[in-house]
Amino acid sequence: MNIKRTDSDALNATITIEVAQADYKEKVDKILADYRKTATIPGFRKGHVPASLINKKYRTPVLVDEINKIIQEQLNEYITKEKLNILGNPLPVEQEEIDWSSDDFKFDFEIGLAPDFEVDVKGKKSVTHYQIKTDDETINKQIDRIRQQYGKLVSKEVVEEGDQVTGIFRNDDEDINTDATFSIDKIKGKTNTKKFIGAKKGDSLELKTKGLFEDDHDLMSNLKIEHDKAHDLDVPVTFEITEVNKREMADLNQEFFDKLFGPDVIKSEDELRERLREDAKKQFTQQTDQKLLTDITEGLIEDTKFDLPADFLKKWIANNGENELTEEEAAAEYERSEKGLRYQLIESNILKANEDLQLKFEELKDYASAQIREQMKQYGHTNATDEEVDQVVARIMQNQEEVKRMSEQLQNEKMLKFFKDNAKLKVKEVTYEDFIKEAYDA
Template sequence: MNITQEKINDLSSVVTINIKPEDYKAKVEKAIKEQGKKVRMPGFRPGMVPAAHIKKLYGKSILVDEINNLLSDSLNNYIADNKLEVLGQPLPKVDKDKNYNWDFEDSFEFSYELGLAPDFKADFSSKDKFKKYKITADAETIKSRTESLQRAYGKMTNPETSEEGDSLYGDFAQLAEDGSVLEGGIAHTTSLRIELVEDAKIKKSLVGLKKDDVVSFDIQKAYKNNAHQIHNLLNISEEEAEALKGNFQFTVKNVNRLEAAELNEEFFTKVFPDGSVTTAEAFNAYVIEEIEKQMEMNADRKFSNDIYEYALANINFDLPSDFLKRWLKATNENLSDEELEKDYDSFEKNLKWTLIENKVVQTNNLEIKPEEVVALAKERISAQFAMYSPTPIDDVQLNQYASNFLQDRERATQMFNEVRSNKVFEFLKSTVSTEEKAIDYKSFLELK
């Protein structure tokens, strides 16, 4: 067997594999014998079908399979032995002038186009400067969080007349064009939150209603054609909600109002049964700490994203775009040319970042340990269980769940990539220079 590589340019090359009969005959004969042991045919004892008979019936298909296996192994070994960093997968080059008889004496020649990763440097140092934001909780955010907790521990009342913050419990009925209830139309009993209605005039018509009052309105206008909202409200599919037209009648059965809890001893005991907070001042301090802890995570995500955007903007290299587009089309049969052009920039951006990550890992000898992948899997599983039960899962069960979870190759790869990405960002954050800057939450949200 002879394998050669023709370099087209720095980002692509063609690998040609020449196969002679002596390269595949022994493999084909072995495969034919194995097939003879498995196949059952009338007139022959099980496992005793002659090789010549198997060759006559199945020889060409066995030959094709063995040639394909030989090509795959040879190409993968060649790429590994020559340390070629390929992008995507090799693409077979079709030569219409070559026709083979597949008669066990043919010599074969197959060529594959390779897209190659570019050679570049990803050097970061203290010369690379970034802002690290310390976000402070502003009065508006503190007030909003406080009110949210008060509502969460408040009580439901049923006032006589509705106000904008109330919910109306009642019956929806679809109307015909003449304003009568449509026979066989959509009918559903549900709660309607007035504050979620987007049309100002319709929202106003829902304020001041009492039990048994009836109001009619255009459902699409009320929610500005938000199919997701309408689908939830009427218990229909989003497709039906999107196509829905006309007016609906709503009959009020009850007015519901959530009255916020007062900041008193009863409230503090409910929220903090351990007695850690007993005064309005201590509660305010808790809210500020909670908000700023969350904001610290937001600031860290901003720091990571700034490094990501900086790297993509300042580490310049080309990719074999023509090859990658052909590879994407070849491996995604339903991908249209329009979809490819629309999404390619995003694909290329993600690929560039992956190559930068790989370069940082290689250049700085960053090690991703198996136990780190297992630890992340356990963290994810624990968080999932915590959503359904406050009781922590014990270590024995957690280890078993993590082991089963990582048996799935796709999940294991996802966890590995996440650990690697976290490690790259941790390294880069410790390498670059940072200037800490205090900023209030509202101003932080306005940052690009």
């Protein structure tokens, strides 16, 4: 057996495996001898079939199977022994029809090598780490929203600001005849709003769909039209008002507190404010952490420069799926997956340089235990024993999909903490509304 590697460049190489007769003969001869003992061929007694007939009938498929096994084993051993950091899997180089009557064989495999590069986590530019305020104004707005949500509707005759109207949108040409209910606050612009303010039940308003609502998605849902059509629709409609309602806020009393959190969990407005502040902080932290992780990831991909064996990877993509792809399809798939691959390599580089970031089995078990305890608390089981939790964790650890999901979550948490400790961050305190506008260009 002879194996060698020939480098085309820093990212591409060919592994050549030469298989000699001595590498396979003993195993092939044994398999054929066993076949001879058990083969049932008309005209011959079992165990007395001539060896020449067995060789003629079975030698080639047995030889092909055995050589394939040898090649795969030796290829994997060589890659491991040489510590080759390959991308994808080795691809066999096409050759003319193999003469299986020969004694010796040679096979070539293309491989794509991962590039060598360094990662500068700190980077040149700072990344904004948003922190959302949970000040009194934010909590007041949230309490008002909840009181509105749990308040009661009071029927009215005349529309005023903040009211909720129900009616029918009509346009015969566009086949629009739909019931709709919405708050006046959803209407866009003073001109449109003035048409509603002071209107009465039974009135019919002349409106235009373009710029009618602050959000085109409201137009889509209220007129029951398709998403793409809603963005460009510019037609006149009538709106016949059938109901006018004012939503009165719910009182801040024990009945209200119990509806929100269960009997006697919250007993005062001060306790409500503190609970909402804690919940908001957790929710906001999840959102700002996800934004930070996304921004740092994109920054690392942009700033960490290295080449990839693109041609090899496109060829590997074309041949790796259930169905073979064309060159154009493989190129398109490579474009879609390139950023993800780059970040995988960057993350792998960081993990190699920081052993404490690498997941350990005990860490994963502890993480699963903490999640199980939290879920049990949510269902009222606040005093779960270690034995109960361990039994659930044992079942989870047998589920590969669940283990993969938790591993990804824990790895993300560890990477996030690492970035917080090592990246160049610029803390910016904002309201939730400003965070949405700045972070997502809303």
